[in-house]
Amino acid sequence: MSRAARWWLLSDLHLGVSDDDPRRPGTVLPDFLRRGVLGASGPQQHVVFVGDTFELAGLDEDESLARLESILARHLDTFRGLEACAAGGVQLHFVCGNHDVELARPSVASRLSAMLSPLEPTRVRVHPWFLHVPQVLVAEHGHQHHALHRIPEVLRAAVNGTDELDLPPLAAWNAHPSRSRLSRAGAVARSCLASELAERRVREPAYDELLQTESLRLALDKAAVRDLARLSRFRTVSALPRTATRIVLAAAGRSTAGEKAPAAAGRFVRTLETYGSGVAWYVSAHTHRALESALEGGSARYINTGTWSSDVRGRGPDQSDRRAFPYAVVEVARDGATRGGLRYWRPDGD
Template identity: 40%
Template sequence: MTPRRRWWVVSDLHLGTGEPDVRCTSAAFVQFLEGVVAATGPSDMTTLVLLGDALELRARTGRGARARVDDLAAAHPEVFAALRRCLGAGVQLDIVVGNHDVDLVRPAAAQRLGELLGVRGDGLRIHPWALHVPGVLFAEHGHQHHAVHRLPTLLLAAVDDDTTVEPSPLTAWAARRGGPREAVMAVCRALAAARAAERRAGSAAYQRVLAAEAARLGLRPETARDLWRVSRFRLVPVAAATGWRLLRRLLARLVARLAARLATPLVTRRGGAAHRVATGPPPHSAQIALTLAAHGAPVAWYLCGHTHRAAEAPITGTTTRWANSGTWCSDIRGAGPDLDDPRLFPVVLIDADGDGSVQGGLEYWRVPAAVPPRHTPERLSG
């Protein structure tokens, strides 16, 4: 009998060092790993997919990224221990990096993570762009399709420890030093660097890097090239989007300060019944699905994260379904039941049977242990 293949997909844990963990993300994730993921049957092939922003790891150099991995392991020993137990039980671990943990693909950081998890062989795979399982799924974090977070030369991060991948405009803002003038200058430099990086991404040298990544993904070079071109960096729209995001944040801070002076309580929780709106597939999902199908590589599922909005829907005009795996941190921006119940956490479950059939979709796992009855939205940079 052909074994069933199963993928558990979780994104946007945002495990850091010293940040408030008001939703008890680490504790919930440990229980999920030990009670669900590691409890695989003898005939199953189980893969855990961390679909980006699992860790807060933006060190920008190999040496700094390696040290950051050590810091994260010290801050979340129970998570690393649970991951080791999963790997010991035969679970495959695939990590697709996001904009918050892009430096995890650097050789020094990847090697250190493998050492801390006690990985032998191919049990841990780190993907700088996407995970592709022929006929089943194409999964990426999704920041490459978000103008203010796109990294045009993302794949260079996996080449060596010293190659610089310039930060996105919002990352530059989050890492700003000094006053408003210095922050604006940092964003302007990031916009100029991103525009230059987009030009480098079209060079023959970068196309060779992309071709090598295509081989790793199990795709033809022209397929990967067309997928890479689905979203592009365009200076004027990105500058406008970045400016609007920064203006909104500035206004929010001003309102909060005014409310504090007036001793007026503010409702900071996102969502709620009045804000529940249907969430459909993002515009780029149809282009991804159609591109794969046009190159003879259709998949049953296109998966992403990044937006913190868990949802599932068919992609119109294709045979592919889309799902967003949401977030396990407290910055929930979707309209799912986890807004009202902090003990619910979104996961995407995909099963592929030996006969070629694929089932699955978005689910909500309920943590069995008690967690705080309230959670306060946690604003994350980007």
């Protein structure tokens, strides 16, 4: 197979200002970048972080900038590994997740680019919604299809860096754990109302202008982008019971996530196919369950890149072997054919 490009995709590292995660993803990542990515010869290399790379959620613009710098300073080897990739010609992509949606702010995205690739900032790209590689793949974090974490107007933050990002219901509940249950319930109620209003604005002409701009960046038909923006929707009547269920199950150490591709993934891919923009791979994250499977009603393959943090869910090898770190690889031939799938990186080199 004569390769034209290779895409490496991983997610949910949840790098913060501390390094107390037992799996220590910030310690493993530099070796993956050095031996796995830079050590691979041949085609153009792309590394895609499919959301929740950093812990930035709930911060204003100035706090986000300061926190980002603190995180990279705390994980200095990761910082240097990313720098080396950019300097070596590797294209770095950061898809926003619900824990690092602040990267959608232009000022924060610019700071990340300047820090990782000061001589050529375009080597670092932030995707506030999803990454689209025509005919090859789409990669989105997945929280936009999850009512408890959905941020309907995420593109508005990408255009106006001073906008406050409304907290989705579950994030509103967790934002101030020291408060009383009544106070936190009130925060959830206000968040639900804000989300309902945001869903209305997403369907108004003003937001269509943002979608049109985004369609140019994504190289997709405007109508396709509009339909994708409306593919999922927050509804209080269903979100509140789910919030309660999620909280109860989380307290019991359980999860509501399933062991198969979510229905939203199939709807997303079929929408692309409707507009003649089908892809071979749909990659998402968010559930912390590494998974590869076929998608019903389409030809694309589904991959969930799981997590490099200790909050592993599902029944994959990374559950039984905490030294197995999931990622996806997609290789693109010069004739457009692709191959790849879910893989596991082990620091011992296996």
